[in-house]
Amino acid sequence: MNFGNRAPTIVVLKEGTDASQGRGQIISNINACIAVQETLKPTLGPLGSDILIVSSNKKTTISNDGATILKLLDVVHPAAKTLVDISRAQDAEVGDGTTSVTILAGELMKEAKPFLEEGISSHIIMKGYRKAVQLAIEKINELSVDITENKEDNRELLERCAKTAMTSKLIYNNADFFVKMCVDAVLSLDKDDLDEKLIGIKKIAGGAMEDSMFINGVAFEKTFSYAGFEQQPKKFENPKILSLNVELELKAEKDNAEVRVEHVEDYQAIVDAEWQIILTKLKEIEDTGASIVLSKLPIGDLATQYFADRNIFCAGRVATDDMNRVIQAVGGSIQSTTTDIKPEHLGTCELFEEIQIGSSRYNLFQGCPKAKTCTLLLRGGAEQVIAEVERSIHDAIMIVKRALQNKFVVAGGGAIEMEVSKYLRDYSKSIAGKQQLIINAFAKALEVIPRQLCENAGFDAVEMLNRLRMAHSKGERWYGIDFETESIGDNFSKFVWEPALVKINALSSATEATNLILSVDETIKNKESGSANAGMMPPPGAGRGRGMPMQ
Structure with missing residues (x-):
């Protein structure tokens, strides 16, 4: 049989190598990230539940801190690991919002999925998301309020931010006690660098949480x-x-x-x-x-x-x-x-x-x-309780530190997400083409935060979101979920405040992670071997900067 000038098939990859590519591969990666998001969703907000994780060495951890949970889950899927990375980055950079950033990233991917299935190029979606996040950050900066204007008592403002950070934590019932401790701790540091590593935390088993002590030294x-x-x-x-x-x-x-x-x-x-x-x-x-x-x-x-x-x-x-x-x-x-x-x-x-x-x-x-340092002596009944108290204190300390460095705050409880979502919806109506749909999808994804807050609290999410949309359309920019009245309300006047930096960092990280996943359309999984892969040629497409090797 004459093959003409056709070149014979050349086997480039080692036997047993698994190569997947194309649109199906992106959707597969998105599904993996959504699975991680589903794990974290129930932990969001003041009425979120905790997760009990038992590690391979039988050590138990009870936590609702996103970064801690993802670190202990030991995620092996290479695409889903991106969510672990952004959660850790959020923890290191801002200290709080580690669950929110993961849920946002998962929701952005979920919104992108129908577009991919309809045949829209991932690059068009990425372009739309980049534009949307740019507009969202500009809007947050515009909405954020400088809390130091015409106000002498800086301490009270910091305590409000710390209390908001504690609403979803184990120590919320003792928030008044721990808020004072966190603010004292940050204010004892050198005002120029605010190095939180100089806040010593010692865990002492036994006693009640309120037996904890603050030592100015x-x-x-x-x-x-x-x-x-x-x-x-x-x-x-x-x-x-x-x-x-x-x-x-x-x-x-x-x-x-x-x-x-x-x-x-x-x-x-x-x-x-x-x-x-x-x-x-x-x-x-x-x-x-x-x-x-x-x-x-x-x-x-x-x-x-x-x-x-x-x-x-x-x-x-x-x-x-x-x-x-x-x-x-x-x-x-x-x-x-x-x-x-x-x-x-x-x-x-x-x-x-x-x-x-x-x-x-x-x-x-x-x-x-x-004294440019201080020590917190934490007490609690069980080792796991003290460990979770320490994580909660760390988040609050980081929030106070950021609020001290960056004086701008926004309202929490889903208020800022709803306001930015409304702004993006209005903007999308002013442009034509596919970008309109994609920016609208970004706006819809932002609603996952108030929706999940409602679901975790046992409220009717559909009814609450409709009421929030109506309130924001009438210009009530700070309306969010009010857990005390089980309704909606002005969270800014109720001092549910978060540093604007937390929201900006979360949106940026979530969009970057989503765009990274959307840009990967090829995965090559090599069987573990010694130097057998050393001289292996890359498959077609791997040189285009779109491959993600699995370890």
Whole structure:
């Protein structure tokens, strides 16, 4: 049989390679992302439910924080992993809105699906979405309110933002207590960089949530201690604090050393020399006038007893993080030698004490003059409860931080989404062609937030959305879901506020993720092998920047 000039079939991909491409592949990826969205939907809002996740090592986590859930779900689908990434990015950048961003991205993909099935090019949809998100962000910036105008009490404004962030969290019933704690924590930081890593969070099992404490300074658990420790004073007012990176232990020089002696006196001289070395160090520390000695390295029993006899408190093996925060709070600097320690190397605070909290003893440094750090001691009945309290506090702290840096806020409870949705619908009517449909689809996708809030609260979503659409068409720009009256209302006047940055970041991330999924029309899955794939040629189309390899 004559094939003419047709080239014979060339096998480029390794046997067992799975290559899928075309419109069906995009729809398949969208379906995977929608499955992730469906998992997170019930957790949205004040009346959202929590999810119990049991990991492979049988560790249980109860949470409704989107980023935490997605991280623990261990998503393997390469397209769905995009949602995990944007949720983590939202958590790192803004701290809150991790569930919203995932639900928005899933809804944007769901709205794009019918267009793809009808044969519209994914690039046209992407172009429409890009235009829509640009208009939406401009509208949010236009609507956002500068909360510092003509208002002196900045703290009250920050507390309102923090309380909104806590509405969907486990600690909502204790919100008034924790809101004050979060705002105190952020305001204690350096105003220039607001580094939230300097807010230490210690979890102590036992007690009620409201037994949690805010320490304007540093607190850390009592370190390993030797005999003589109990004789040391446990409370000081205005002490001098010396921070060291020096080991204060009596060590016989037997490691990797061989000493030959002929007389007992020679051996005694060696022992005396070892004692003399450490006693000299201890005398130099005593001469500095320090009342509290902290060291990253061990402080042995000889040194502990020496300090106890002279009414000096000591703690060895202090964790690096805790030591760094102590320096930030009390001043001074870490010394790596005991010689030539000057007064400016020492720090101070108003009050130091060691107290019992739960089953542990904690060292507290309070009233620190240079306090650019603080510590939150969280209490709770179960380990999972305290872990969720910590995640909730983190979200609220990040929101307060962003509100302090970016003074613009918008109303929550689905209000801003409905207003932007109305604006995009009106805009879409002013243009012709396919873009009209796509921008309208983007506007419809935004309604997923108020709709899901209603469904999770047990309200009639269809009725509520109709009432919201009517209110917004009459110019009620801040109308959203009101959970107290189980109706709709002006959320701005009820102080349901969120930083505009949260909404802008969520919309941008969700649209970017959607466009990324829409741009991938080919997936190549290689069977795991060593270097067999090293010289494999890429299949047709992979060089067009549209392939997404599966790991």
